[in-house]
Amino acid sequence: MSAAAIEVRAVEKRFGNVGIIRDLNLSVAQGERHAIIGPNGAGKSTTFNLISGHIRPTSGEVKLNGDVISGLRPFEINRRGLSRSFQVTNVFARMSVWENVRCAVLWATGHRYAFWKNVDSLPEVRERTARILDDIHLTHRRDVPAGLLTYAEQRELEIGITIASGATVVMLDEPTAGMSNAETERAVALIRRLTEGKTLVIVEHDMSVVFGLADRISVLVYGHIIASGTPEEIRRDPKVKEAYLGEEAH
Amino acid sequence: MTTATTSTSKLADKSSGDGLRFYAVWLMGIAALIVLPMIFSSGGSLTSFSLIGIAIVFALSYNILLGQTGLLSFGHAVHYGLGGFAACHMMNAVVSHGWPIPLPFIPLFGGLGGLVFAIIIGWVMTKRAGTVFAMISLGIGELVASSSLILRSVFGGESGITTDRTALPKMFGWSFGPQLQVYYLIAFWLVLSAIAMYALTRTPLGRISNAVRDNPERVQFIGYDPHVVRYLAFCFAGFFAGVAGGLAAINFEIANSAYLGAIQSGLVLFSTFIGGTAYFFGPILGAILVTYLQLGLTSVTSVWQLYFGIIFIGIVMFSPGGIAGLLMMHRPLVRAGTLWTVIPSYFVAIVPTVALACGVILTIETVSRYSGGEAINLFGIGFKPQSPVTWIVAAVLVVGGAFVARLTWRRIADAWDRAATVARDRGYLA
Numbered sequence A: 001m002s003a004a005a006i007e008v009r010a011v012e013k014r015f016g017n018v019g020i021i022r023d024l025n026l027s028v029a030q031g032e033r034h035a036i037i038g039p040n041g042a043g044k045s046t047t048f049n050l051i052s053g054h055i056r057p058t059s060g061e062v063k064l065n066g067d068v069i070s071g072l073r074p075f076e077i078n079r080r081g082l083s084r085s086f087q088v089t090n091v092f093a094r095m096s097v098w099e100n101v102r103c104a105v106l107w108a109t110g111h112r113y114a115f116w117k118n119v120d121s122l123p124e125v126r127e128r129t130a131r132i133l134d135d136i137h138l139t140h141r142r143d144v145p146a147g148l149l150t151y152a153e154q155r156e157l158e159i160g161i162t163i164a165s166g167a168t169v170v171m172l173d174e175p176t177a178g179m180s181n182a183e184t185e186r187a188v189a190l191i192r193r194l195t196e197g198k199t200l201v202i203v204e205h206d207m208s209v210v211f212g213l214a215d216r217i218s219v220l221v222y223g224h225i226i227a228s229g230t231p232e233e234i235r236r237d238p239k240v241k242e243a244y245l246g247e248e249a250h
Numbered sequence B: 001m002t003t004a005t006t007s008t009s010k011l012a013d014k015s016s017g018d019g020l021r022f023y024a025v026w027l028m029g030i031a032a033l034i035v036l037p038m039i040f041s042s043g044g045s046l047t048s049f050s051l052i053g054i055a056i057v058f059a060l061s062y063n064i065l066l067g068q069t070g071l072l073s074f075g076h077a078v079h080y081g082l083g084g085f086a087a088c089h090m091m092n093a094v095v096s097h098g099w100p101i102p103l104p105f106i107p108l109f110g111g112l113g114g115l116v117f118a119i120i121i122g123w124v125m126t127k128r129a130g131t132v133f134a135m136i137s138l139g140i141g142e143l144v145a146s147s148s149l150i151l152r153s154v155f156g157g158e159s160g161i162t163t164d165r166t167a168l169p170k171m172f173g174w175s176f177g178p179q180l181q182v183y184y185l186i187a188f189w190l191v192l193s194a195i196a197m198y199a200l201t202r203t204p205l206g207r208i209s210n211a212v213r214d215n216p217e218r219v220q221f222i223g224y225d226p227h228v229v230r231y232l233a234f235c236f237a238g239f240f241a242g243v244a245g246g247l248a249a250i251n252f253e254i255a256n257s258a259y260l261g262a263i264q265s266g267l268v269l270f271s272t273f274i275g276g277t278a279y280f281f282g283p284i285l286g287a288i289l290v291t292y293l294q295l296g297l298t299s300v301t302s303v304w305q306l307y308f309g310i311i312f313i314g315i316v317m318f319s320p321g322g323i324a325g326l327l328m329m330h331r332p333l334v335r336a337g338t339l340w341t342v343i344p345s346y347f348v349a350i351v352p353t354v355a356l357a358c359g360v361i362l363t364i365e366t367v368s369r370y371s372g373g374e375a376i377n378l379f380g381i382g383f384k385p386q387s388p389v390t391w392i393v394a395a396v397l398v399v400g401g402a403f404v405a406r407l408t409w410r411r412i413a414d415a416w417d418r419a420a421t422v423a424r425d426r427g428y429l430a
């Protein structure tokens, strides 16, 4: 049995005196679709930041495919095959949609800091960028600066940038937040297709999305995971009912 | 899948169509550089063209930082100046050792001078962007400028390092004594540097620099270290600034502390910003305009810096995209064929705007010449700074001009809005 894709062991995070994440333990198996749910301010985005290297844990350890990654810089973690999106859209506003996705393809295709290659004549970069634009339904908007896209389009671009590197572990922070029902449906289908065969960690508030998509679910309350299991187990868990689902039951 | 392939082939079409126009523009630029001295052959214009060529290379190098990577430097002249000193020392060494290196290769050593300093100082400087980078660049600029007066063996103190460009080995029988030959040398390096700097924008590093400019945080999550990106951009900018400094050293046959001081750093920021940082050709326009203004204004007024300041403030306030941004705003209107609806309002606005400008000029000159008493010559009309008539004319021009100009500007804005709406409806982004 290979190592877990993500293994979070006894992670604590304090901002000043406030402990935001307390004794966090989380294990995501290879190829699993794992949803993290929890009330506002529970620390879901902070958990993403801790795993992706955006912030460092005060104590504890994070492993990616069996290797310790806590303490590494975000780009080092990204190069090891973990890619994340942001809850608040975080794109390259003045650059075109095409350039946004292409930049996210460059490192993974091995072009790195090259200053001796013409970026327009790299066939594999071009094909991959075109395919991702096609996947996220933004081909017709390819020359528009990302800052001028509609909200839903920006959210789709956010997903496109995240998956562009071909990372095997993909983390999406509320990808459908603020979308209409139709848009959400389309985005979920997109996520399902694009993360085929990959490990997915997703934060999501929409329970129908969560229970439809996830293989396993973890419930985070006040910086601590109170339950982790299959959707069926989570649905039945009395602690979860009390802390979280109870409020949404009707 | 089919859509993916069509979009790829569409891209290929697009880039080959763009490619033709692209080569045409560059070839026209090169042709212009070749024939310019044949049309304007006076010594004065040759000197101006040479200075402009140097200023363009310098401004383009600055835009690698400001426009492409989002780094605001107040000390870019350090690399220019060190390039100049490196070139002077190299020329003197070539002469004294009898090395077989002709003059046209010297700017390369200027570039290396700028590059080496960038390599040494850049890693620490580019750790952070924004205000931190700007402040450090200011400090380094001051540091190097003051060192240049203290370290006499390298910088030659107040008098600087002199050299004789004609003493180097000849190439194609050219001695590079006449200004015309120096002009062509500068033009050659201008073309070479401009092509190289343009090519740089089309590389993976160039595109990632743009990404770092837009959002350094997100860059980290697509595999890049923004620090490395900034550092590499800084090194390229240092190299091409050094080339410009080397060209200046050849042109003036001297390098001194003025090359690397704050005034020079301010001037390149000024040129680049006025020209417009968002387009590759912006700094070229800025360098041409600022060099001409500098040459032209210094001969007619002693307070030319004041005019620079006013122009700068005007651009920052009314056209943050610079001249290039102003020009490119018209592109969607041209494509949609609605530009002609705006042009008349421009003509209407010219008269009061020029009147306002004349009023401002008259006011400034009156104030600056009041105690000296020299007469003011405004487009052939004489004014006495002590005469109340002058004051009244200035006041009328400023107040009346501003009042009427505002009305006409509003008409431009209205006409513009209508034209842009039509352009947008026709599918051209405005």
Ligand SMILES: Nc1ncnc2c1ncn2[C@@H]1O[C@H](COP(=O)(O)OP(=O)(O)OP(=O)(O)O)[C@@H](O)[C@H]1O
Binding pocket: A015, A020, A038, A039, A040, A041, A042, A043, A044, A045, A046, A047, A087
């Ligand atoms: N950099 C920081 N400094 C101080 N406090 C922070 C910081 N980042 C997050 N917090 C706090 O940590 C708590 C958890 O925030 P987080 O964004 O992780 O919640 P979340 O579960 O993602 O919530 P939401 O559902 O609203 O997105 C919040 O109370 C927040 O104010």
Ligand SMILES: [Mg+2]
Binding pocket: A044, A045, A046, A087
């Ligand atoms: Mg959150």
